[in-house]
Every structure is written in C-alpha cells, then in structure tokens.
Amino acid sequence: MRAAASASLLLAAALSGCSDALEQSTAAGQVVVAVNTVSRTLSLVSVDDRSVVTTPIAPPGATARTAAVLDLSLLAVPAVDSGAIAVYDFTMERVPDLSYRPLPAGSGAGGIAITKDSVAWVANTALNSVSRIDFRTNAVTTYPGEAYPQAVVVVQGRVFVTNTSLSAGVPSGPAWIRVRSQETGALASPDSIPLTGSNARYAVAGEDGLVYVVEAGTPGRGDGKVSIVDPASLAELVVMNGLGESPGPAVYHPTGRLLVASQTEGILEIDTSRRKLLRGAGQGLKPGGAGIAALALDETGRVYAFDQGNCTGPGTLHVLSPPPEYHDDQQIPVGICPAAAATTLVP
DSSP states (O other), X not given: OGGGTTOOBOOGGGOOOOHHHHHHOOOTTEEEEEEETTTTEEEEEETTTOOEEEEEOSSTTOOBOOOEEETTTEXXXXXXXXXXXXXXXXXXXXXOEEEEEEOOTTOOEEEEEEOTTSEEEEEETTTTXXXXXXXXXXXXXXXXXXXXXXXXXXXTTEEEEEEOOEETTEEXXXXXXXXXXXXXXXXXXXXXXXXXXXXXXXXXXXXXXXXXXXXXXXXXXXXXXXXXXXXXXXXXEXXXXXXXXXXXXXXXXXXXXEEEEETTTEEEEEETTTTEEEEXXXXXXXXXXXXXXXXXXXXXXXXXXXXXTTSSSEEEEEEEOSTTTOOEEEXXXXXXXXXXXXXXXXX
C-alpha cells in the first residue's frame, strides 16, 4: 500500500462554479484514480506531473467495478466477489490505512455511495437488495425487495437505488428508482419513481440538486437515454433520448454539462441548464478515435477520459482540456480494462 502514499481523497461532487472560476482554480496535488477490472489494480495518476503509481485492489485477487470517495479522507472500493469493501483511509497518514468493511456474501456489488456520517450504501446486484454499512461499527443492514439494483445516489436525506426489469438477462421493461430514508432505510412515500428508459446502470447527483440516471437500454438497439429526476418531488422531470448504444457512467461538469462515457460513441454531452443534447449518438467526442469507459474531473475542469482498448493490454488515459475545446493534451498508459474513476487530492 506504500505505493499509494501520495494520494488522499477529494469528493468529486464538490466540483462547482463557472468557467471564470475554472480559469482561477488549480489542480496542484490532485490524483486521478482508475479502477482496472482485468489487472485488478488501481492506477493513481498525478495531475501535477502525470506520473502513475499502480497498486493491487484489495483483498488480493478481488475484482471491483466501482469506487466512491468521502470528504478528503476515504476511498472505498467494493469487491464484486470477495464479500468486502476495501477502504483506503488517508485521514492521519500519507501512507493510507487499509481496512475492510463487510458485504453480504455473493453481493455482486454494483454502485456505492458514502454519506457524511461514514455510512455506505451498496447495491447488491446479485442479491436483489441494498445494504447499509456503518464504517464506524461495521454494522450491516440489508434491505430486500430491489430488482437487479445497479446504482445508488444519496441526496436530500434519501437513498435512490436504480432497478431494472430483466427477462433472461435482457431488459424487459422500463426501469425505476426505489427510494428509502437515508437514516432508517424505510421506504419513502411514494417508494418508487418510474423511469422511461430501461437498464438504469448509472446515476450521479448534479450540482443543480437533480439526479441524472443513465439508462443503457437493450444491447444492440441503440436506445440509451438519460432521465433527469427531481429528488424533492420524487419524479422524473425530463428524458434525454439519442445517447445510442449502451451509454456508461457520467460526471457532472462545473460548467453545467453532463458528460457521459460511451464505449461506442466516446464522450456524450448534455447541457443541463437548457436540457439540450449537445453531443448525441454519431456526434460523440472520441479521443484518439476510441470509445470511453470512464470519466473523471480535476478542479480546473480538465476531463480525464479512460479508453479500455480490447482489455488485453494497458488502457489509455486521455487528459483533455475543459469543454467545449477538449484538446487531447496527453495520453497515459494505465492498468488493464479501466472501468471506473475518481478524483483525489494529495495532502
């Protein structure tokens, strides 16, 4: 774990401001982390000098697909197959303290969200449930009744879990969001938010207070969408069509753009203030001519776009200038098959 000594954690959702603020801000000391699924490693890329440190995902041999950060101290990486969340804690030391938090056996961990009171919510995709894990006590409470849950967002005291109807592994109808109390886990009233699209795989909270849900749709149909959900009224407000084949994870850029990674289209883009699709299917940005699997941001608004390649060799990180220019300033090799990313800060 000493290889990760230069990293401490910054909550990516803290990015905010306008283009003027971007020009005045600095990314000094920041690190971008990639979760590499095939090599089972974390790649820590220094924003300052673009050097890369690689460390194994813990526990040894575990596979992870997602990561979450809390304040300036914790990186949590749930393992799909080990029944544990690896927690890298940089609170007191530049060398992080590695510990584990339990997950239900066979969780198939999907999305994870961590709240200010050090409580994690994890979608147990393989168990049709969601778990609440208290990082301070290791207490785990699991709530059944989900349907292939894949993403979790905690906003305004509520937990939003995306659910999908499946038939033989293929979406068979529209997705929906189950809503629970952040404090007690009790179902809200109403307890579900219907969505227009299917296969709701990713969700992100915007700085505008809304929740953006990426619906990948049915493979081969090119019917990807984004639903904009109001966590106060518990309603889907707007549906953005035209995202093409199986869109992936999204980040909310401080300029008010929602950037969506796409393995087929590259980077898709939505103007959230005008509810306008700026880059849809056939118009995505493809750095180096390739699709993009995951995205991260630094405090200057630069975009870090990860290309998996064919997942048999190192992936490529494209360091892009802020939108709308997206100049491809540098390409950096990372681990094999990067699938998720987060932004960190050196203490």
